Amino acid sequence: MNCNGKILNLFQVVLVIFFLNCAAFPDPVTSKERKTHSFGKEKVRIVFIGFYRYEQEKKMILERLSTAGITEDPNSSSEVEVILQKKEPVYKYLFLHRLNFLLTFLSGGMVPSHIRTEQTLTFRYSKLGVVEGESTYQIGMDQWRGIPVVIFMITQWPNRIYKEQLIDATELEIKEI
Template structure:
Protein backbone atom coordinates (compact mmCIF):
# COMPACT_ATOMS: atom_id res chain seq x y z
CA UNK A 1 0.00 0.00 0.00
CA UNK A 2 1.49 3.33 -1.04
CA UNK A 3 1.63 6.46 1.06
CA UNK A 4 -1.16 8.07 -1.02
CA UNK A 5 -3.42 5.07 -0.43
CA UNK A 6 -2.75 5.27 3.32
CA UNK A 7 -3.65 8.98 3.39
CA UNK A 8 -6.78 8.30 1.33
CA UNK A 9 -7.75 5.49 3.71
CA UNK A 10 -7.27 7.78 6.72
CA UNK A 11 -9.49 10.48 5.20
CA UNK A 12 -12.11 7.85 4.36
CA UNK A 13 -12.13 6.68 8.00
CA UNK A 14 -12.46 10.23 9.28
CA UNK A 15 -15.31 10.93 6.83
CA UNK A 16 -17.22 7.89 8.07
CA UNK A 17 -16.54 8.76 11.71
CA UNK A 18 -17.72 12.37 11.34
CA UNK A 19 -20.66 12.11 9.01
CA UNK A 20 -22.19 8.70 9.52
CA UNK A 21 -21.73 8.15 13.25
CA UNK A 22 -23.47 10.93 15.10
CA UNK A 23 -25.64 10.96 18.22
CA UNK A 24 -27.40 13.91 19.83
CA UNK A 25 -28.57 14.53 23.36
CA UNK A 26 -31.16 17.27 23.83
CA UNK A 27 -31.42 20.05 26.36
CA UNK A 28 -34.66 20.95 28.08
CA UNK A 29 -36.68 23.41 26.01
CA UNK A 30 -36.69 26.76 27.84
CA UNK A 31 -39.24 29.54 27.27
CA UNK A 32 -38.88 33.30 27.45
CA UNK A 33 -42.09 35.22 26.98
CA UNK A 34 -43.24 38.77 26.36
CA UNK A 35 -46.99 39.00 26.76
CA UNK A 36 -48.96 42.14 26.13
CA UNK A 37 -52.44 40.76 25.61
CA UNK A 38 -54.02 37.34 25.65
CA UNK A 39 -54.44 35.67 22.28
CA UNK A 40 -57.24 33.15 21.85
CA UNK A 41 -57.55 30.27 19.44
CA UNK A 42 -58.99 32.08 16.46
CA UNK A 43 -58.35 32.32 12.76
CA UNK A 44 -54.81 33.49 12.08
CA UNK A 45 -52.50 34.07 9.15
CA UNK A 46 -49.49 31.81 9.77
CA UNK A 47 -46.09 32.87 8.45
CA UNK A 48 -43.03 30.63 8.77
CA UNK A 49 -39.63 32.35 8.75
CA UNK A 50 -36.28 30.54 8.76
CA UNK A 51 -37.61 27.11 7.79
CA UNK A 52 -36.07 27.02 4.31
CA UNK A 53 -34.09 23.87 5.15
CA UNK A 54 -36.69 22.40 7.49
CA UNK A 55 -39.79 21.84 5.36
CA UNK A 56 -40.79 18.64 7.17
CA UNK A 57 -40.53 20.33 10.58
CA UNK A 58 -42.58 23.29 9.31
CA UNK A 59 -45.32 20.93 8.13
CA UNK A 60 -45.29 19.12 11.49
CA UNK A 61 -45.78 22.42 13.35
CA UNK A 62 -48.62 23.39 10.98
CA UNK A 63 -50.30 20.01 11.64
CA UNK A 64 -50.05 20.55 15.40
CA UNK A 65 -51.73 23.95 15.04
CA UNK A 66 -54.51 22.40 12.99
CA UNK A 67 -55.07 19.56 15.52
CA UNK A 68 -55.25 22.09 18.36
CA UNK A 69 -57.96 24.14 16.65
CA UNK A 70 -55.90 27.01 15.29
CA UNK A 71 -57.39 27.71 11.88
CA UNK A 72 -55.26 29.27 9.16
CA UNK A 73 -56.92 32.14 7.30
CA UNK A 74 -54.77 34.13 4.84
CA UNK A 75 -57.14 37.13 5.16
CA UNK A 76 -57.04 37.35 8.96
CA UNK A 77 -55.89 40.54 10.74
CA UNK A 78 -54.17 38.38 13.36
CA UNK A 79 -50.79 37.02 12.27
CA UNK A 80 -48.78 34.24 13.87
CA UNK A 81 -45.17 34.31 12.76
CA UNK A 82 -43.15 31.22 13.60
CA UNK A 83 -39.45 32.11 13.46
CA UNK A 84 -36.59 29.61 13.55
CA UNK A 85 -33.15 31.12 14.18
CA UNK A 86 -29.74 29.58 14.57
CA UNK A 87 -27.63 30.78 17.48
CA UNK A 88 -23.88 30.55 17.63
CA UNK A 89 -22.97 27.97 20.26
CA UNK A 90 -20.98 29.10 23.25
CA UNK A 91 -18.35 26.65 24.42
CA UNK A 92 -17.26 27.11 28.00
CA UNK A 93 -13.76 25.89 27.16
CA UNK A 94 -13.14 26.75 23.51
CA UNK A 95 -9.52 25.55 23.58
CA UNK A 96 -10.60 22.10 24.80
CA UNK A 97 -13.31 21.98 22.12
CA UNK A 98 -10.76 22.70 19.38
CA UNK A 99 -8.26 20.25 20.85
CA UNK A 100 -10.99 17.58 20.97
CA UNK A 101 -11.70 18.13 17.26
CA UNK A 102 -8.01 17.73 16.35
CA UNK A 103 -7.65 14.59 18.49
CA UNK A 104 -10.76 13.11 16.82
CA UNK A 105 -9.34 13.88 13.40
CA UNK A 106 -5.96 12.35 14.21
CA UNK A 107 -7.48 9.27 15.85
CA UNK A 108 -9.61 8.53 12.79
CA UNK A 109 -12.80 8.96 14.79
CA UNK A 110 -11.97 6.65 17.68
CA UNK A 111 -12.08 9.61 20.08
CA UNK A 112 -15.54 11.21 19.69
CA UNK A 113 -15.82 14.93 19.02
CA UNK A 114 -18.40 17.22 20.60
CA UNK A 115 -20.47 19.80 18.70
CA UNK A 116 -23.02 22.10 20.31
CA UNK A 117 -26.13 23.18 18.34
CA UNK A 118 -28.40 25.98 19.55
CA UNK A 119 -31.52 27.53 17.98
CA UNK A 120 -34.49 29.61 19.03
CA UNK A 121 -38.10 29.09 18.02
CA UNK A 122 -40.17 32.26 18.31
CA UNK A 123 -43.94 32.56 18.15
CA UNK A 124 -44.86 36.19 17.45
CA UNK A 125 -48.51 37.21 17.44
CA UNK A 126 -49.43 40.55 15.87
CA UNK A 127 -52.67 42.28 15.07
CA UNK A 128 -52.61 44.80 12.24
CA UNK A 129 -48.80 44.95 12.48
CA UNK A 130 -48.61 45.58 16.25
CA UNK A 131 -47.00 42.82 18.31
CA UNK A 132 -49.51 41.44 20.82
CA UNK A 133 -47.47 38.56 22.25
CA UNK A 134 -44.09 36.94 21.66
CA UNK A 135 -42.72 33.68 23.04
CA UNK A 136 -39.15 32.54 22.50
CA UNK A 137 -38.05 28.95 23.12
CA UNK A 138 -34.38 28.02 23.39
CA UNK A 139 -33.60 24.70 21.75
CA UNK A 140 -30.21 23.06 22.11
CA UNK A 141 -28.44 19.76 21.84
CA UNK A 142 -25.02 18.25 22.22
CA UNK A 143 -23.87 16.12 19.30
CA UNK A 144 -21.15 13.55 19.50
CA UNK A 145 -19.44 12.27 16.37
CA UNK A 146 -17.09 9.33 16.13
CA UNK A 147 -16.93 5.57 16.01
CA UNK A 148 -17.88 4.91 19.68
CA UNK A 149 -21.26 6.68 19.29
CA UNK A 150 -22.61 4.02 16.92
CA UNK A 151 -24.44 2.50 19.90
CA UNK A 152 -26.49 5.67 20.46
CA UNK A 153 -27.19 6.48 16.80
CA UNK A 154 -30.51 4.66 16.50
CA UNK A 155 -32.25 6.33 19.43
CA UNK A 156 -30.45 9.69 19.45
CA UNK A 157 -30.23 10.67 15.78
CA UNK A 158 -29.83 14.50 15.64
CA UNK A 159 -32.68 15.11 13.17
CA UNK A 160 -35.07 13.08 15.32
CA UNK A 161 -34.04 14.88 18.52
CA UNK A 162 -34.34 18.28 16.83
CA UNK A 163 -37.81 17.52 15.48
CA UNK A 164 -38.93 16.33 18.94
CA UNK A 165 -37.70 19.59 20.47
CA UNK A 166 -39.62 21.67 17.91
CA UNK A 167 -42.77 19.66 18.62
CA UNK A 168 -42.29 20.09 22.38
CA UNK A 169 -41.84 23.86 22.04
CA UNK A 170 -44.94 24.11 19.82
CA UNK A 171 -47.05 22.13 22.29
CA UNK A 172 -45.81 24.30 25.16
CA UNK A 173 -46.81 27.38 23.19
CA UNK A 174 -50.27 26.05 22.43
CA UNK A 175 -50.86 25.45 26.16
CA UNK A 176 -50.17 29.15 26.73
CA UNK A 177 -52.74 30.35 24.17
Protein backbone atom coordinates in the same frame (compact mmCIF):
# COMPACT_ATOMS: atom_id res chain seq x y z
CA MET B 1 -1.83 1.52 -5.64
CA ASN B 2 0.72 4.06 -4.54
CA CYS B 3 1.13 5.60 -1.08
CA ASN B 4 -0.89 8.72 -1.98
CA GLY B 5 -3.85 6.59 -3.06
CA LYS B 6 -3.80 4.65 0.22
CA ILE B 7 -3.68 7.86 2.22
CA LEU B 8 -6.58 9.29 0.22
CA ASN B 9 -8.67 6.14 0.81
CA LEU B 10 -7.84 6.18 4.53
CA PHE B 11 -8.79 9.86 4.68
CA GLN B 12 -12.14 9.12 3.01
CA VAL B 13 -12.88 6.29 5.46
CA VAL B 14 -12.04 8.56 8.41
CA LEU B 15 -14.37 11.27 7.07
CA VAL B 16 -17.25 8.81 6.59
CA ILE B 17 -16.81 7.38 10.08
CA PHE B 18 -16.50 10.85 11.60
CA PHE B 19 -19.62 12.30 9.99
CA LEU B 20 -21.96 9.30 10.06
CA ASN B 21 -21.54 8.39 13.72
CA CYS B 22 -23.40 11.10 15.56
CA ALA B 23 -25.60 11.10 18.64
CA ALA B 24 -27.41 14.03 20.23
CA PHE B 25 -28.51 14.59 23.80
CA PRO B 26 -31.17 17.30 24.18
CA ASP B 27 -31.52 20.03 26.75
CA PRO B 28 -35.00 20.56 28.15
CA VAL B 29 -36.96 23.11 26.11
CA THR B 30 -37.20 26.32 28.11
CA SER B 31 -39.42 29.33 27.59
CA LYS B 32 -38.98 33.05 28.05
CA GLU B 33 -42.21 35.03 27.93
CA ARG B 34 -41.74 38.57 26.66
CA LYS B 35 -45.35 39.71 26.43
CA THR B 36 -48.64 38.05 27.11
CA HIS B 37 -50.92 37.58 24.15
CA SER B 38 -54.65 37.42 23.85
CA PHE B 39 -55.09 35.29 20.74
CA GLY B 40 -57.82 32.75 20.95
CA LYS B 41 -58.56 29.95 18.58
CA GLU B 42 -59.31 32.04 15.52
CA LYS B 43 -58.35 32.32 11.87
CA VAL B 44 -54.85 33.69 11.46
CA ARG B 45 -52.20 34.11 8.81
CA ILE B 46 -49.25 31.87 9.71
CA VAL B 47 -45.81 32.95 8.53
CA PHE B 48 -42.75 30.73 8.93
CA ILE B 49 -39.35 32.44 9.05
CA GLY B 50 -36.06 30.54 9.08
CA PHE B 51 -37.50 27.19 8.04
CA TYR B 52 -35.93 27.03 4.57
CA ARG B 53 -34.13 23.76 5.42
CA TYR B 54 -36.81 22.35 7.67
CA GLU B 55 -39.90 21.64 5.56
CA GLN B 56 -40.91 18.53 7.53
CA GLU B 57 -40.63 20.38 10.83
CA LYS B 58 -42.66 23.26 9.40
CA LYS B 59 -45.43 20.85 8.39
CA MET B 60 -45.39 19.21 11.82
CA ILE B 61 -45.74 22.58 13.59
CA LEU B 62 -48.55 23.58 11.23
CA GLU B 63 -50.35 20.30 11.98
CA ARG B 64 -50.01 20.86 15.74
CA LEU B 65 -51.36 24.39 15.46
CA SER B 66 -54.36 23.25 13.40
CA THR B 67 -55.02 20.40 15.84
CA ALA B 68 -55.11 23.01 18.61
CA GLY B 69 -57.88 24.88 16.79
CA ILE B 70 -55.91 27.55 14.98
CA THR B 71 -57.15 27.85 11.42
CA GLU B 72 -54.92 29.25 8.70
CA ASP B 73 -56.39 32.06 6.61
CA PRO B 74 -54.02 34.00 4.30
CA ASN B 75 -56.41 37.00 4.30
CA SER B 76 -56.68 37.37 8.07
CA SER B 77 -55.66 40.59 9.81
CA SER B 78 -54.22 38.49 12.67
CA GLU B 79 -50.82 36.94 12.13
CA VAL B 80 -48.66 34.36 13.88
CA GLU B 81 -44.99 34.41 12.93
CA VAL B 82 -43.10 31.22 13.75
CA ILE B 83 -39.42 32.20 13.75
CA LEU B 84 -36.56 29.72 13.92
CA GLN B 85 -33.15 31.22 14.63
CA LYS B 86 -29.80 29.56 15.04
CA LYS B 87 -27.66 30.83 17.86
CA GLU B 88 -23.90 30.60 17.96
CA PRO B 89 -22.98 28.17 20.73
CA VAL B 90 -20.83 29.41 23.58
CA TYR B 91 -18.23 26.92 24.72
CA LYS B 92 -17.02 27.42 28.26
CA TYR B 93 -13.55 26.15 27.33
CA LEU B 94 -13.04 26.98 23.65
CA PHE B 95 -9.44 25.73 23.61
CA LEU B 96 -10.52 22.30 24.88
CA HIS B 97 -13.32 22.20 22.30
CA ARG B 98 -10.84 22.81 19.48
CA LEU B 99 -8.36 20.32 20.91
CA ASN B 100 -11.14 17.73 21.17
CA PHE B 101 -12.05 18.25 17.50
CA LEU B 102 -8.40 17.84 16.47
CA LEU B 103 -8.00 14.67 18.56
CA THR B 104 -11.13 13.20 17.00
CA PHE B 105 -9.84 13.86 13.52
CA LEU B 106 -6.34 12.53 14.21
CA SER B 107 -7.66 9.41 15.98
CA GLY B 108 -9.96 8.55 13.08
CA GLY B 109 -13.05 8.99 15.20
CA MET B 110 -11.89 6.90 18.18
CA VAL B 111 -12.02 9.98 20.43
CA PRO B 112 -15.56 11.43 20.16
CA SER B 113 -15.88 15.13 19.42
CA HIS B 114 -18.46 17.42 21.02
CA ILE B 115 -20.53 20.00 19.15
CA ARG B 116 -23.09 22.26 20.81
CA THR B 117 -26.20 23.30 18.84
CA GLU B 118 -28.56 26.04 20.01
CA GLN B 119 -31.67 27.60 18.45
CA THR B 120 -34.63 29.69 19.48
CA LEU B 121 -38.20 29.17 18.34
CA THR B 122 -40.31 32.32 18.62
CA PHE B 123 -44.06 32.68 18.25
CA ARG B 124 -44.94 36.33 17.54
CA TYR B 125 -48.58 37.39 17.50
CA SER B 126 -49.74 40.55 15.76
CA LYS B 127 -53.02 42.14 14.73
CA LEU B 128 -53.07 44.69 11.93
CA GLY B 129 -49.27 44.90 12.09
CA VAL B 130 -49.10 45.63 15.84
CA VAL B 131 -47.24 43.02 17.89
CA GLU B 132 -49.49 41.85 20.71
CA GLY B 133 -47.40 39.06 22.15
CA GLU B 134 -44.30 36.99 21.76
CA SER B 135 -42.97 33.77 23.28
CA THR B 136 -39.44 32.50 22.80
CA TYR B 137 -38.29 28.94 23.45
CA GLN B 138 -34.66 27.92 23.86
CA ILE B 139 -33.74 24.69 22.10
CA GLY B 140 -30.33 23.09 22.50
CA MET B 141 -28.50 19.82 22.26
CA ASP B 142 -25.05 18.36 22.67
CA GLN B 143 -23.90 16.28 19.72
CA TRP B 144 -21.14 13.70 19.91
CA ARG B 145 -19.40 12.33 16.83
CA GLY B 146 -17.05 9.41 16.58
CA ILE B 147 -16.90 5.64 16.63
CA PRO B 148 -17.80 5.13 20.34
CA VAL B 149 -21.18 6.85 19.88
CA VAL B 150 -22.45 4.16 17.48
CA ILE B 151 -24.28 2.61 20.44
CA PHE B 152 -26.35 5.77 21.02
CA MET B 153 -27.00 6.63 17.36
CA ILE B 154 -30.18 4.59 17.03
CA THR B 155 -32.04 6.30 19.87
CA GLN B 156 -30.37 9.69 19.88
CA TRP B 157 -30.15 10.67 16.19
CA PRO B 158 -29.82 14.51 16.01
CA ASN B 159 -32.57 15.06 13.41
CA ARG B 160 -35.08 13.10 15.48
CA ILE B 161 -34.10 14.91 18.67
CA TYR B 162 -34.39 18.29 16.92
CA LYS B 163 -37.90 17.48 15.62
CA GLU B 164 -38.96 16.39 19.10
CA GLN B 165 -37.69 19.63 20.60
CA LEU B 166 -39.56 21.75 18.04
CA ILE B 167 -42.75 19.79 18.74
CA ASP B 168 -42.22 20.16 22.51
CA ALA B 169 -41.84 23.94 22.12
CA THR B 170 -44.97 24.07 19.95
CA GLU B 171 -46.92 22.03 22.51
CA LEU B 172 -45.80 24.41 25.28
CA GLU B 173 -46.98 27.34 23.18
CA ILE B 174 -50.34 25.71 22.43
CA LYS B 175 -50.94 25.34 26.18
CA GLU B 176 -50.49 29.11 26.52
CA ILE B 177 -52.99 29.99 23.78
